[in-house]
Amino acid sequence: MVARQQTGGTAQTFRRQQDSQYASVSNETNYNSERFEPGLPSTNAKRLAKGLGWFSLALGTTELLAPKFIARISGVPERRAGMIRWIGLCEIASGVSIFAQKNTAGALWSRVAGDALNLTSLGIACTSPDAKRGRITFATANVLALTALDMIAARQLSGGKTGVHANASCIVNRDPDEVYSFWRDFRNLPRFMDHLVSVDELAEGRSHWVAKGPAGMTVEWDAMIVADDPGRVITWRSLENSDVDNAGAVRFEPAPGGRGTIIKVNIQYNPPGGVVGATVAKLFGEEPNQQLEDDMRRFKQVMEVGEVVVSDATINGTGYFDQRPAQPLDQGRRIQE
């Protein structure tokens, strides 16, 4: 700890580098900057969104102020300048909304709609006799490329919104290295993550996960480690052909004053359609944050006292509907090693 304190500045710089490497936001003084999101919507997507926002503003302003210039370079007849002005206004609106809205994904989808409008306009322009086909084709290619970027960013960001996203944090009276080592052995996760049946380590940072579903169903997937920085961070995500696409990240930060480790976990999954999807949605309960928080509480218990602590009322679980009267159970469940 002493060494870390003495080299605090360096450590912080190092952390920033790590953060950008793991596509994470690190604004240490402002919690409201969004917490690290693993795998699916990365901060890359957010950066891309911001870039697209600036592009929208620049293009929109040019379209609004210099529609004839735009018409010339895109091969569209100059008499379409009025329409180009309107498109410019729409462009500015979607650019502003990318910055103004919390729901960046929504704004990006409006950009995709705008792209469709642009493509339609280009298509119509193409039919007019004074159109310059070469330039229109070039402009169309550009708009198509932009559309692809818009869709990527929008899908990545809305993936986090439409899928299930949970985060939780706890503080454990142990060093980051100890806590990291325990977590890094994924076989330990079912000891405190209620919905997990088993995790087996495969070769090359891969692992096989089995989770509980209702009515005795199970879902399975293989996962791989995306990032692994001992004592600091582990991120993982599911591979193709998973019953449920998911990703997770856990970060370990030394608590101030040498008071153990702050652990921050994010978990995300995109329930696929059909029966499995519905099952998975229920599997994780209506309050995925609560579930993850309970998992983290059990994690802390395992780390600090060696096992999950049970009371008579919570033998079946700690949820509101799991509670039984606080009296001994006939066949009291004995906790296995």
Next chain:
Amino acid sequence: MRANCWMGKTMVSVQDVPDPQILNQRDAIVKISSTAICGSDLHLYNSFIPTMVAGDILGHEFMGEVVEVGREVKNLSVGDRVVVPFPIACGKCFFCTQQLFSLCENSNPNAWMGEKMFGHAAAGIFGYSHLTGGYAGGQAEYARVPFADVGPIKVPSHLRDEQVLFLSDIFPTGYMGAEMCDIKPGDTIAIWGCGPVGQFSIRSAFLLGAERVIAIDMVPERLQMAQEGGAETINYNETNVYEALMDMTGGRGPDACIDDVGMEAHAPGPIFAYDRLKQAMMLETDRPHALREAIMCCRNGGTVSVIGVYGGFIDKFPIGSVMNRSLTIRTGQAHVHRYMRPLLQLIENGAIDPSFVVTHRMSLDDAPYGYDIFKKKQDNCIKVVLKPGERGRSVEKTRSFDAAGNGDMMVH
């Protein structure tokens, strides 16, 4: 085994339930020799604490003999005679290592309930609602004691059960109430509530060096017991408490005030009706009359120590009085573990004999009767000890009082 179960508002019944088993490796099973009804059990009995479920076994003041230990319990063996502290504490977390045992982070599996209600959860407690973990309590023949390597304290055989039983709760609780006053020589301490905890606060205040203790209640035998402990008394049904205290202290007020009453305070006049009505309408969960009065009476720069149990929200809290007059408010469920050894020493030295507080002794089967007379303060009832080893009806009144007339002979 037989156990006293909460079945609904003002309903308890002694039922046959399964025997407890070792569930965690640091558990022990204790065969209970003596267990008591606590004033805070009345908050459960009267349904003022949420998250109770019919069938919950009550009781958090108990002692007995270790009959089974989990694999990780190295310091206890079968046959040890132990007193069990009411908060359950792991001994390993941040708060346990700070000696703040009633704030243990690991002993309450239902911590989420506490987080919803209080912002953060406190430790698990035996037999005290699901909010504090949903642990079966000790008004039973046997109890499972989690973290038995941290909590239970072995007691010497020459001390009777009733001399050491109250190390489980009311003696440390009353003591902590006094300790939080940071008593200096010459101090005057005013104590609201002369129930069992108040009685121990009175005696603890003197042990900690108070020169003068003024105790406030309305029940004659409780006031008598307070006087026996060396306190001057104010009967709030006969006297205006603020005026009496100012008169007794030359207008300055007591140096520190202890609220040993909590959420079900009684008060003369319309303020009681106001709080009782709001409580009944669920507009406030607690009746904070004693706390308000303690704040108003405390001298400038003094300390208000809140050891009586509160469960939720109150109205008309005189924060202006607290702020403008530099008051300190100190609170907490007792961190019993840290007091057990030093207080056991005081008992062994003969500095105090906690059995003075017992008024009734009865079999576990008589628990419903015990709750009833304790709630209604009938038959001079101040403290009930239940004996799980006895069967059938066996009520023994252990002392009499001058004031209330209906006290019979001295049995013990």
